[in-house]
Amino acid sequence: MSKRVKKLSILLVVCILVSISGINTVFADYPIFYQRYTADPSGIEANGRLYLYCSHDVYDPSNPGYKMNDITCISTDDLKNWTDHGEVFKASGWASLSWAPTVVAKNNKYYMYFGNGGGSIGVAVSDSPTGPFKDALGKALITGSTPGVNAPSGFWCFDPGAFVDDDGQAYVYFGGNGEGNTRVIKLNDDMISIKGSASQIVAPIFFEASLLHKYKGKYYFSYSTNFSKGAATIDYMMSDNPMTGFQYKGTVLANPPSNEGNNNHQCIFSYKNNWYIAYHNRALAIANGASSGDARTYQRNVCIDKITYNADGTMQKVNITKDGLTQLKYVNPYVVNEAETMAQESGINTEACNAGGRDVCNIENGDWVKVRGVDFGSAGATSFDASVASANSGGSIEIRLDSADGKLVGTCNVAGTGDWQKWVTKSCAVSGATGVHDLYLKFTGGSGYLFNINNWKFNTQASKIVYGDLDGSGDINALDFSLMKQFILGSITKFPSADGITAADLDGSGSIDSLDYILLKEYLLGKRTQFPVEIK
Template sequence: MRNYVLSVVLGLLSLGALLDRKGIATADNPIIQTIYTADPAPFVHNGRMYLFVDHDNNNASVFDMTNWHLFSTIDMANWQDHGEVMSLATFSWSISNAWAGQVIERNNKFYYYAPMQSKDGGMAIGVGVSNNILGPYTDALGKPLVDSGGFDPSRWSRTTASTPRGGINTVNLTTAGFGVREGNEARPTTFEEAPWIYQRKSSPGSPYYLVYAANCCAEDIRYSMGPTITGPWTYQGVIMPAQGRSFTNHPAMIDYRGHSYFFYHNGGLPGGDGFQRSVCVEEFRYNANGTIPAISMTSAGVDQIAPLDPYVRQEAETNAWSWGLSTEVSAEGGMYVTNITNGDYIKVKGVDFGRRHRPLFFSARVASAGNGGSLELRLGGATGTLVGKCPVSNTGSSQTWTTVTCAVHGATGTQDLYFVFTGGSGNLFNFDYWQFRKTGNA
């Protein structure tokens, strides 16, 4: 019998350049394209879905990971890039392996539990803390919380009658709880790594789910159910078979605005594999008896659950898909889109222009150190209907921002909006945010 140790503290269990023009994808999975992302940890706060991920470096042949990033959405289609929120540099005692973490909120603070390699040797669990979910996170302890060689901490923050009150709790890895691994007497259960603890409803009698990566390698996703946060667990079976050009997988499940979502990673971007992974999401419905159905990876992703309003300021780094470009931190705060070259584009999904109002003008905040270029507004695709075109000239530097405005004709209804960038060679300009403006009566 093997024991899996869950740390319990305070009532919790603990490609811009990547897209190398080999082919243009029109689907919405993977949900992030500017960098490789892995090990999703979704978190709902104030009506918004936040997604914490770790970051696979380009061209790595091992798990070469040095920081953690954050994205968010309100419609499950367009994701805003909030950039790096924590890194190995946050923890003076760490040296490498910024791996899968999870976040909880407690007493108006956010705690980021994450594994990393300690300078003293071996894997350890650190804790980042911030007053803002967007970070930045700082080292809460100045030392590891747990230094016994573990990784992939899972957290629990809802206090119930069955919630442990601290200390170490062990979960026995029995075959009844976690299934039978064939052909390996030393490791008799299917459990491999990446646990995600979840309770869909907090009402008495509502079951707990322990979803995990199973077998190796390649990993599939399986789960167990139990009446309390510490079990006893009963094995339920496979959720997602091994798929997707990555020999690892890492699950998470969450409910948001009346929908149930399953997050995972694969090697779905160009150049993707087991060390260059990308986070994806699928929607599912629980079976009538509370069990989880089989879920397959798709490139289509999930349905948009609310339209995007073009008549308020929208960040350029909020989108459903992008091609060729990347993002950077702005000196003015937030992020902006950069490394824009001729033919790059951004897709913003489900933009509601309205049926009686038609936009008359479009404005964009831009900066250019070179010859600039043009920002084309197209509907339905990167070669779709052209409804506007904004010229962008040299502004003096890549951080000298100005607002350009152009007329728009023919945009109405709910459309997928594409920003298509055209111009000469090299970086054309940087792009910070945008907004449509309409006039007339409703």
């Protein structure tokens, strides 16, 4: 295991607020992921979560360049805490590189299209949004020789943007390095073969990052401009047809701050009935102390922003800030939470875990992870459990609130277990953790790697939580059912009871959704006498 480049405190992240001309602007978050350098995001909603697939930047100062040959996947259900799923695809065989992926779902599968550098486009497939994705063809799907591409000199066959229309027809948009170098081609129903010939789309000062999305019956082709008029921007066109008739509408995203005026790559998508744009800048490299030039150019980080549409369907221009998105829901500390789900970290890494998923590893003295917006309720936590492993002598987990040096509410001691993947549960008492706080798990100990952590969970006195009682009345009735419905519809974001968020999670899944609604309905109809969370 190799130690990563950074020991990052949030105080070191460059705090820049940029005013961009225009009215009705909206806001962004960056960086959203700290463990590795990522770029060129593609976003989809699946299983109630938002998944982003990103190029994985690996910088070699002796041979700088875009050497990305695997794809990183992260996901969230609250837009603040992101689960690290690791690298879900790696180029091999005919392809030595995997640049700028795009992922779509069809046929109960997930299809990933990627660039083998700037020379061709491949396709990989998985049964799960978290992979692993496997090369579907063992060769390129699209090249400069594909019918209709008619690649001119300098044409880049890369940056695929896949789109599946409402009628099931799928398309891939691609190309680069010239105003007339955008192409679109249909896919067959199998999603791994092409239908017919490619067509040309002409976009003003087009450079790269072809993408199509659809909103209220209109098709939006967005892309990165070249540098002929200054730093590259994300511009867009609109049409009533996915292949022709596009009319230029302007810029939706200026070149972001902390980007050195360099390249950008966007994805526009919906999640829980709101629209977002993901892209990248160089804020993480700058905060990590990377010098100007190649070290910043080739080490990027992913950002996310909310998109707002005007009444005529045009998109409002984004005003980029560092922390503009609202956390969609608080974290429930009284269910098992994966350690690799976090808002920020300092010093750690993650790795594949023999118990499934990933674990936090490479932990040294003073490292920490931050979990945003944890709701301990009014009763508060009484104890803390962590699944840990260590081939060394271990260390301690300091449980702190609101900062890495904030209020200490408990300390969990970790001894060696004999192996980095031999998991045991360690527990400690907790006092003073009530209400909503950012949770910091700060790791302390001697020299070298201390221990790994797979997951964690707080405990409270169960008698103080009445599951289904969302108004704090002590009873479960039709008012609680109405509150549950309002919460799921987004009409309210909290319950009258301070423990309402915990009390509404009736299946113990860590989220409040339609299944909890059904469970509460069954209880009120007399079809059940207790909830799954009470059985676990």
